Amino acid sequence: MFADNVxxxxxxxxxxxxxxxxxDVSKNLEKAEALVRLAADKSAQVICLxxxxxxxxxxxxxxxxxxxxxxxxxxPTTEQFxxxxxxxxxxxxxxxxxxxxxxxYHNSAVVLDATGATCGIYRKMxxxxxxxxxxxxxxxxGDHGYLVFDTAxxxxxxxxxxxxxxxxxxxxxxxxxxxxxxxxTAIGWTANEAKLVRQQQHEAWRTVQRSHSIANSVYVASxxxxxxxxxxxxxxxxxFWGQSFVxxxxxxxxxxxxxxxxEVLIADCDLGVIEEQRRSWPFLRDRRVDTxxxxxxxxxxxxxxxxxxxxx
Numbered sequence: 001m002f003a004d005n006v007x008x009x010x011x012x013x014x015x016x017x018x019x020x021x022x023x024d025v026s027k028n029l030e031k032a033e034a035l036v037r038l039a040a041d042k043s044a045q046v047i048c049l050x051x052x053x054x055x056x057x058x059x060x061x062x063x064x065x066x067x068x069x070x071x072x073x074x075x076p077t078t079e080q081f082x083x084x085x086x087x088x089x090x091x092x093x094x095x096x097x098x099x100x101x102x103x104x105y106h107n108s109a110v111v112l113d114a115t116g117a118t119c120g121i122y123r124k125m126x127x128x129x130x131x132x133x134x135x136x137x138x139x140x141x142g143d144h145g146y147l148v149f150d151t152a153x154x155x156x157x158x159x160x161x162x163x164x165x166x167x168x169x170x171x172x173x174x175x176x177x178x179x180x181x182x183x184x185t186a187i188g189w190t191a192n193e194a195k196l197v198r199q200q201q202h203e204a205w206r207t208v209q210r211s212h213s214i215a216n217s218v219y220v221a222s223x224x225x226x227x228x229x230x231x232x233x234x235x236x237x238x239x240f241w242g243q244s245f246v247x248x249x250x251x252x253x254x255x256x257x258x259x260x261x262x263e264v265l266i267a268d269c270d271l272g273v274i275e276e277q278r279r280s281w282p283f284l285r286d287r288r289v290d291t292x293x294x295x296x297x298x299x300x301x302x303x304x305x306x307x308x309x310x311x312x
Contacts, residue, residue, distance in 0.1 A: 010268035012154050014180065014219075015044025015090075018244045018263045020227030021056050025069070028054050029077065031262070033084055039264045040088040045114075045153040048093035050225045050244075051161050051186040052107065055097070057229050057238060060132040067138070070099035073121055078110050086116030091151040093158055095184045098123070100140075107139045107160055109184055114152040122147050124160040125169065132190055132238055135162070148176040154271065161185045164209055164222070168295065174216035174284070179271050183209065183222040185244075191236035202241055210251040217249040217277040217284070219269050226260055249277040 017035040021028050032049055039047045052058075054077055058066040071077060077096050085092045091114055098108040098121075107124040123142030127135045146169055148157045157173035157180070164183050173181050187205060189198050213220040223244040230237025245256040246267035255267040278284060294300055 010270050012046065012180070012269040012271055013042075013044050014221050014246055014267045014269060015039030015042065015047040016221060016223040016244045016246065016257070016265040016267075017047060017049045017053075018223055018226060018242055018257045018265060019050060019053065020240075020262060021053055021225055021229065023056060025054050029080060033080070035262065035264050036081070036084060036090075036092065037088065039266065040090050042264065042266050044090065044264075044266055046091040046093070046151065046156065046180070046182075048158075048182045048184055048221060048223050049095055050223050051095045051109075051184040052097055053095060053184075053225065056231060057186050057225070057240075058231065059135045059138055060229075060231055060235060060238060062134050062137040067099075067105060070097045070105050072099050073108065073110055074118065075099075078112070078118070082112050082116040082118070085112040085114060089114045089152075091119075091153055091156075093156075093182050093184060095160065097138075104140055105138055106142060107135065108142075109158045109160060109182075111149045111151065111156070111158060119149040119151055120147055122158040122160070124163060126162045126166055128162045132235075146172040146176065148173060148178045154179045154269075156180045156182060158182045158184070161187060164205065164212075167212065167215065170212035170216055170218075170220075174218050178218055179274060180219040180221060180269065181212065181216075183220065185222055185224040186240065187224055188238040188240035190238060198241075202243065206243070206245070209245075210247050210253070213247045213249055214251040215283060217274055217281065219246065219248060219274075221246045221267070223265070226258075226262065249274055 081094045092112040095109045098106040110121050111119040113119050125142045129136040157178035163169045225240045226242035228239050242259045246254045257263045257265045
């Protein structure tokens with residue numbers, strides 16, 4: 001039985017801010033605030049912005065000058081949106097390029113409660129290093145683990161982009177009591193990727209996140225950016241595919257955005273569905289926790305080589 005069929009009221013309204021980004025930080029912040037206000041006008045209670053939204057996606061190259069965009073927490077971006085959260089009475093998930101200390105930078109997201117207070121900060125754990133996604137050059141991996149934040153409206157977890165592909169991260173968030181997992185994202189295609197490859201990549205991205213919602217009986221909300229971004233004329237740039245979405249604990253897509261323009265996506269969530277779904281499909285109950293010790297291994301070799309015994 002799918003718990004989506006159980007009668008209940010929607011007690012949480014999520015807002016996702018899908019947006020394109022430009023070279024001017026002030027313009028990006030201005031647009032983001034305007035879209036947050038629009039989401040609040042639509043009665044959204046928890047609103048999430050996309051990954052690294054204050055700038056163009058600068059990880060397309062390795063350039064030490066880009067570190068100048070990093071800021072401390074608290075800092076200008078979190079102070080601006082803290083005031084917005086307090087004014088509107090909403091919870092905000094605000095991704096930032098965090099300067100933790102000299103030479104230590106993180107791809108982070110700050111959770112601001114409806115009072116404007118900081119609930120906490122999540123630092124991206126899984127850091128990619130692919131063509132035009134050179135994040136290992138810029139970001140140290142997070143060292144605070146997979147956190148859950150008690151907010152005015154729901155208990156939420158935040159994971160960031162590349163974290164989307166790791167079932168262990170979603171599982172640990174669920175085991176800590178997350179009702180909603182937010183995935184602020186910056187994912188797109190390189191210029192030379194064929195249409196079929198693009199379709200396969202997008203479908204894989206969508207499918208793996210829906211699987212996290214099913215396996216953990218939680219809501220999943222993924223927000224991407226849109227548009228073509230090139231850092232200079234010599235780089236073809238990336239095409240971000242948008243299509244932000246929210247899915248229920250059964251993996252049902254409740255709302256999905258377009259692929260190419262700014263959009264505020266709204267989804268209503270009945271948190272009682274989590275309890276009902278876990279009664280029907282009790283995956284957490286039936287976990288064989290006594291058998292999973294090897295998950296901490298990098299890889300489990302099928303053949304163990306032992307030195308031949310010497311003859312006397």
